[in-house]
Amino acid sequence: MRIVLDKKPGSPIYQQISDFFSQAILTGILTADTRLPSMRSLAQDLGVSRITVENAYARLEADGLVASRVGSGTYVLPVLPITVSPSSGDDSAWPVWQQGPLARSKRSLQDSLFRHLADGHGVTDPVYFSGGIGDPCLFPVREFGRVMQRVIRRDGMEGLSYGEPNGYLPLRRTISQVMTSLGICINPENILVTTGSQQALSLVVQALLRSDDMVIVEEPTYNGALDLFEALHIRPIGVPVDEQGMCVEQLEPLLQTYHPKLIYTIPNFQNPTGACLSSSRRRALVALALRYNVPILEDDFVGDLRYDGCTQPALKSLDPCGTVIYVSTFSKMLMPDLRVGFLAADGPIYETLVNLKCLNDLATSNLTQRALNSFLSVGSYQAHLRKTIRIYKKRREAMVTAVDRYLNGCVAYSVPQGGLFLWLRLVGQVDGGALLRQAVDAGVGFAPGAGFFIDKSAGEQFLRLNFAYQTEASIDKGISRLAEALARLD
Amino acid sequence: MRIVLDKKPGSPIYQQISDFFSQAILTGILTADTRLPSMRSLAQDLGVSRITVENAYARLEADGLVASRVGSGTYVLPVLPITVSPSSGDDSAWPVWQQGPLARSKRSLQDSLFRHLADGHGVTDPVYFSGGIGDPCLFPVREFGRVMQRVIRRDGMEGLSYGEPNGYLPLRRTISQVMTSLGICINPENILVTTGSQQALSLVVQALLRSDDMVIVEEPTYNGALDLFEALHIRPIGVPVDEQGMCVEQLEPLLQTYHPKLIYTIPNFQNPTGACLSSSRRRALVALALRYNVPILEDDFVGDLRYDGCTQPALKSLDPCGTVIYVSTFSKMLMPDLRVGFLAADGPIYETLVNLKCLNDLATSNLTQRALNSFLSVGSYQAHLRKTIRIYKKRREAMVTAVDRYLNGCVAYSVPQGGLFLWLRLVGQVDGGALLRQAVDAGVGFAPGAGFFIDKSAGEQFLRLNFAYQTEASIDKGISRLAEALARLD
Known part of the structure; x- marks a missing residue:
């Protein structure tokens, strides 16, 4: 136990110890039947005498907060917790660095x-x-649960330790097969498994943009991307969207004027407009990105959910040399809590993204990846x-x-x-x-x-x-x- | 299927379709027994005639790459995949934005x-x-697996959909109890569950620092923090470490000269030196942070693994008003792949961090959080x-x-x-x-x-x-x- 003890006059150590516990009990954090540390170990931890701890516990017992059970220890009694009054909302009570822009709630x-x-x-x-998101009721939860149980039994410890930072190789192979079966040829070595597509987005932004850099977006576009840009002090520049998707004809002057560091686009069934980028605009967009040396982030969050019309090639498939970073997810189609998305990138940027993934959260749950891989096949998908x-x-x-x-x-x-x-x-x-x-x-x-x-x-x-x-x-x-x-x- | 089709002379459409599949088969992405899309649906997807697709498939069959099975469809045959030669390592083949600093591997x-x-x-x-990390063999993997199975059976769909962005409330309550039982009083409303402590670190950095800002660190310090700062263009300033931890006496002139935006410290069993910050330095550090209006990030990754000596209060416990953001994890003590850590913050910064968590990856796996909560109690911990x-x-x-x-x-x-x-x-x-x-x-x-x-x-x-x-x-x-x-x- 690490209780703050002060050598201040008028507040003996035993009282500081009992105050710590009584506050935790009265505010409801330590609930009934929680066992307090043994007097011996607490005295040793805090470097105080055993008598001091005995006095502290005796005081708690006298206050009706704990009871000692012979041969077993000291336990918290049921008490009516004090309701802590909510903070006054007065920002001036916080340190100066916590006042100002931080105080805006961004929900x-x-x-x-x-x-x-x-x-x-x-x-x-x-x-x-x-x-x-899509309808989670369409997902066979129980079946997935059984797969997860099988993986835990099959892989034991190995399934529960850190995996490769770029993702479980058999899963990357399966993703490669599924994507190829959908017409987008991506090698397993260019796939990075992420915690949903939101993380893929966040990693690309961290890799390519610094504070005050500019990014081209469709306007309107995905609110989660705009919020991310705002939070990281990145300045979005909008290009209008019509029924054929982003108005690529209006892009070139913006590239010339603002020198953006990234083009963020959702070519298929755009969020929020639902527009699908036409084939000629796709080719024009990739050509412009190449000419002006700007990477494209292609967010293909529901690219395969097409109900009418012909398919359009992914921007990634039109990219001759590592200009497009492709992002997709299984959270929309399968189930949200999977939290498994992926990105595909060619060139040195791939290693940078893997490194950032590692620095953001080390790795996506190995168990979930293994279970998803057992669950997923080209046929089942x-x-x-x-x-x-x-x-x-x-x-x-x-x-x-x-x-x-x-x-x-x-x-x-x-x-x-x-x-x-x-x-x-x-x-x-x-x-x-x-x-x-x-x-x-x-x-x-x-x-x-x-x-x-x-x-x-x-x-x-x-x-x-x-x-x-x-x-x-x-x-x-x-x-x-x-x-x-x-x-x-x- | 979204195959790139071009109206270019000398390359008929059927050949472009068969080329797509033969490349995918020969490079080993589409493996034996994968079923190709039906001719009808592929023709519809691509907006081409059925004859065109029939010609494409006939060519693949003639090349010995696929075989049609009557009444069932067209399947990939086993072939010896071509080994793709690794990229030449010549950066100049990549777009200009991929050359230069990005090309450095940071592993x-x-x-x-x-x-x-x-x-x-x-x-x-x-x-x-x-x-x-600690020894994962100490963790009862099979028991945890059983708990996870029970949670899947018990909570079904609910356990597998997005949870609250700040973390599953019962787990936040349990964390609050465990922390309080260890002497660090933290309310559930101030806890944010993260994907390991690495994510907590990354969120705090994203919330408080912009490119080129300064951060105070112990030197030496955790390599994962230094790498994170470097990746995000943040400039670390080192304070030496002795047997009593960070030499806090040397801090004040650095605060005056560099106006850092954050102090990052590992007060207990510091990584890598193992030093433990003395009690008087702890108080001095918090006082300096308050005086110079700089937040402290307290990384308590193994604070409870003490083998000798007296406990020291957490910096968070010495903080009167939201100056310290506390970070810890269950990955070290329990098992790495849990990927569950948490931070505790008071004041407006808490909402900012929750928002950033949401923008980074929406939420930490609800299933894992529920399983951990079933597994964890003050007594078992x-x-x-x-x-x-x-x-x-x-x-x-x-x-x-x-x-x-x-x-x-x-x-x-x-x-x-x-x-x-x-x-x-x-x-x-x-x-x-x-x-x-x-x-x-x-x-x-x-x-x-x-x-x-x-x-x-x-x-x-x-x-x-x-x-x-x-x-x-x-x-x-x-x-x-x-x-x-x-x-x-x-």
């Missing part, structure tokens, strides 16, 4: 991921259109993909039908060819914040557009709806609630 | 973690003194700690005995009161790199001192030996081999 990504709806609105069956596409396609249609029925004339949108999202523009002057409050009251959540824009005010008229996460019946109910909420604003 | 942390000894030296029983201390203490003694016996007069050292490491200074002029090569030949690895210094040349005379990872017999053997290696240098 936008967290909000969209974890807090779909406020509690306590009395709605028993809220509909969540706000999240960024393709089968799961086909099933998922069948279901999500129907849900997309259910949402389009519901929007046309309940929100006819109030919104404009394009039907995305794949992915998870429908991106609505509200027609007429609507306050997005006010709509969200009404919607939550009505029992439906959505991701407000502002979070996806560099200039937040440009997003006021937009909402992102996730059609993949809910059943068709819930989608219909959710959109009708959204229409109610909109009506109440008028 | 020091990885080396010390994952590559203890070079392969193929013909030593059948190598001794590893190089790693930074204390019991495991007592057992570990008993064993490591003996190993420390075994190493000291062996060093005195085999290396008498060749090295100087202090016996650490706890932790994992013995820090040896070589007496006389010895080339550290040459010694490591000899040692590896003799079948023993160590962590060379250079990696722990800002000025690498200052570390030439030092080696860090991990005494916790090996049995006593291996320790004796390893030190005698080290003596042999040293003798060969003369």
Whole structure:
């Protein structure tokens, strides 16, 4: 035990010891039946006499906080914990370095991921259109659990120690096969397994950008990327998105003016717009990146979830020489808590990224990687993909039908060819914040557009709806609630 | 499938399709018995005629790479893969942004973690003194595996979806109880669960430092921290370490001159020296941090592994108002692949760190957190700690005995009161790199001192030996081999 003891007048050591315990007991941290350290060992740890500790424990016993059981030790008694009053919110109590910009709470990504709806609105069956993930109910959890159990039995200690920093080799081989079967040829030696695609993003940013550097993004773009840039003091420059994806024609003057260090793009079923970059723009984008010597980060978070139209080549496949870093994930298609994504990079940057991965968290859980590798094969992935596409396609249609029925004339949108999202523009002057409050009251959540824009005010008229996460019946109910909420604003 | 197709003369579409598959098969990415996509679905995906795909597959079949099975599809045949020649190492083939500083391989942390000894030296029983972790054999792997299985059965889907970004609340409560039982009072609301303590470090650095900012470190200090600073363009300033830890008396002029944004310290059983910061220096350090408005990052990676002497209060316990951010881990004491560490912070910085955690990888595996929480209690942790201390203490003694016996007069050292490491200074002029090569030949690895210094040349005379990872017999053997290696240098 490491209790702070001070040689100050008026506060004898025994009292400082008993104060430590009584505070921990009264605030509920040490709960009933917790055993206190033996008097002998505590005296030795603290370098005080045994009498001092006996006095401290006697005082705790007299206060009714602990009881000694003969031959067994001293145990905490059940007490009603004191409720600690929440901090006053007065920043001036903190050290100066903790005041100012740090004090801003930045929860936008967290909000969209974890807090779909406020509690306590009395709605028993809220509909969540706000999240960024697929439907976890499609994932065979129990089967995966059994695979994990088998791996623990099979690999024992080895499966539970640090693995290779770039990822478990058999898993990298499987990823290579799965990607190749999808048309994107990537060698296992160029794959780095990450803790979800968010980590892949974060590593690339750490490797290539310094504070105040510029990055090209689609506008709107993934809020988690914008939040990451802001947190790391990196300055995004937006390029508009139309139905064919990023307006690559507008890119060249920006490259000339701002000398950005990275182009971040989501070419397939873009987050949040759902747009898919056309084939000619893909070639133009890679050519520009080469000409202006700027790396491309290709975020392909749901590239295989296509419901109509022809496939487009990955930017990575068009890249002749290590200009494109490709990022994808199994969290969206399989299950979120897997926390397994990957990136693929050619050239010296690969080693830099592996090193940064190591410096960020040493390695992604070896056990999870081994279990995923046992679970995954080209055949099983393709089968799961086909099933998922069948279901999500129907849900997309259910949402389009519901929007046309309940929100006819109030919104404009394009039907995305794949992915998870429908991106609505509200027609007429609507306050997005006010709509969200009404919607939550009505029992439906959505991701407000502002979070996806560099200039937040440009997003006021937009909402992102996730059609993949809910059943068709819930989608219909959710959109009708959204229409109610909109009506109440008028 | 997303195959790149070009409308170029002389290369018909069917040939481009067959080229894609033949390359994937010949380089071994698509292995025998992999099923190619059905002709119908591939034609649809690529927006080409069915005849085109039939021609492509016919060509692959004629080349002996695939075979069609009636009513089942087209499958890859076993072929001898072409060995891809490794890249020439000529950086000029890469885009310009990939040349220069990026090309430097920075594998020091990885080396010390994952590559203890070079392969193929013909030593059948190598001794590893190089790693930074405890002995994973002490961890009840099978028991933990059973707990994990129980959690999968118990929590099903919920255990496998995204958890709270700051960590599973019951686990934060347990950590709070364990820490309080060790004398460090921390509330669950101030705990952030991280992917190992390395991630906690990385988050704090991202939150508080920008490129070119200064950080105070002990010199020598943890190589993983130095590597992290270097990777993120942060400039470390060293304060010497003596037997009482960081020479805090030398700190004030550095604070005045350099205006550092952070003080990084390992007060207990410092990595690599094993020194423990004295009580008076602890108080002086916290007072200086307050006076000069600089946050302290307290890395307490093995603070509870004490074998002699009195405990010292944590800096966090001496901090009146949110100046100290405390970091610790379960990876060292329990098992590495858990990848569960945590930090404790008071004030607005806590929210900033939670946000950054979210932006770095969304959340630490919920399943692992739930399993750890089921496994961990104050009682079980204390019991495991007592057992570990008993064993490591003996190993420390075994190493000291062996060093005195085999290396008498060749090295100087202090016996650490706890932790994992013995820090040896070589007496006389010895080339550290040459010694490591000899040692590896003799079948023993160590962590060379250079990696722990800002000025690498200052570390030439030092080696860090991990005494916790090996049995006593291996320790004796390893030190005698080290003596042999040293003798060969003369």
